[in-house]
Amino acid sequence: MSDEIWILGINMTKFGKHFDRDVIDLASEAVMAALADGGVTMADMDVLAAGNLMGSGGIGQQVQKQVGQTGIPVYNVSNACATGATALRTAIMSIKAGESEMGLAVGVEKLAGVGLLGGGGSAKKDGQEWEPHGRYGAVGPTDGRIGTDTMPGVFAQVGMEYGHKYGGADFELFAKISEKNHAHSTLNPLAAYSKRFTLDEIMNDMMIAYPNTRPMCSANCDGAAAAVVVSGEKLKSLSLEQQRRAVKVSASVLTSDPWQEACQVLPDVNTLTRNAAQTAYEQAGVGPDELDLVELHDCFATAELVHYDNLGLCEKGGAVDFFNSGAPWRDGSKPVNVSGGLQSKGHPISATGIANIWEVCHHLRGEAGDRQIEGAKVGLAHVIGLGSACGIHILEKSAA
């Protein structure tokens, strides 16, 4: 058994529109760059875990054929928006189990131009009989008739529910959260969008699902991210430079949603995040007050608010005050989504759970350039996928 896990090399591609390249190209680019970043090759890898939701399946083996087929076990994983984090955690578990010394994780997606996610169903054609289908015996589509299945609408309700419970969360507050992330994105050359918006521009943009306007929704785009993880024991045999740049994985946690009364009608993204956060803080032996930066899953502006609370960045019920204090701005006391977040950096689903770790590592290594959070030593990366799955990793700067 190995006690410690370290990230040796990590990379994300530019997020955006990559019309001339497929998922295999993008994943391979991220993998080869992560290997080079760690100073290792495919020959050093004992395991590969790979995620891609919208493709044809078997992305891990497809990538091997581009970067090196060595016969190692491949795990193709699928866990909604937590797919990337699940791939990373799969490689980590292999090392923790003692089966591997070094592992590789990659997540990739092509989503540019995909449009609205969730919702739909085929409408009844005139004249056809109403016939029951599915687990609710529905005689026609229910999306739009019995609530909404669309992601912007689901997460709008998540944020509005928090506002109903604790107060203070209105349209303008949610738009201000988006204003922050778009402002942060201007410093991130790999973001899909790096344009600053005024609050008026955000509030007056196209409404998608109140209170989420278009810039308050995560950007569908193409991208990949990959990471090389290594056991603490193996790291000791590597060069001092590799040890210096390695980032410690102090906590790696994956949770699903425990049963809650309302979870059958509106996904409960809170309980599993709170559970994951609590476990992660215990594993790492650090508290939320010790985090220098946080990358959390702002798939919509309305989601970011609830996760301030779920991750313990504020007192219970205090997310609105936390935001209004300026804390989550990059010059605040608890910078959140300095990458620009999913709203501007973009959200190529399976890549997201590794790309947010890349962002944190970049700061902990002191390599984040213009957007560097000075002196960053500890960071947290969070993703959640509906269904649900929540991944949290806590990362620490090397003492070497």
Add this chain to the structure above:
Amino acid sequence: MTGTATSSPERVPLVDYLVLDDGPPHLIAHECTSCGARYFDRRNACASCFGTDFTTVEIATEGTLRTFTIVAFAAPGVEVPFVSGVIDCDGTSVRGNLTNVEPDSDHVQTGMKVRLTTYSLGTDDQGTEAISFAFEPAP
């Protein structure tokens, strides 16, 4: 199940947990006899306590709007804007649309009292009419 009418024209509910032929329209749920957890779909076992015995219960037809969104952009064929919400019906959370209210944030607010109502989705060639439910502001 719920449909017992044998003569045409017939009315069928959009979903099988909407009951039209047993008094005023109402929703029903499968309730776990061990822990009381309620489900609108069938379950092999209770997701809360793993029990396998369920009974059918009626859901209160009045409730409080706990959260909502006003969907302005939806899949093709879905009419917008519409209000989607979660209604606390005496302790059971119900998902549904709001109707008979202006779909804007001046008229729709969390905490408002609402009640179940039904409306027609149309009639097919056999003369069967499909009925859906929604919630409307309660006086």
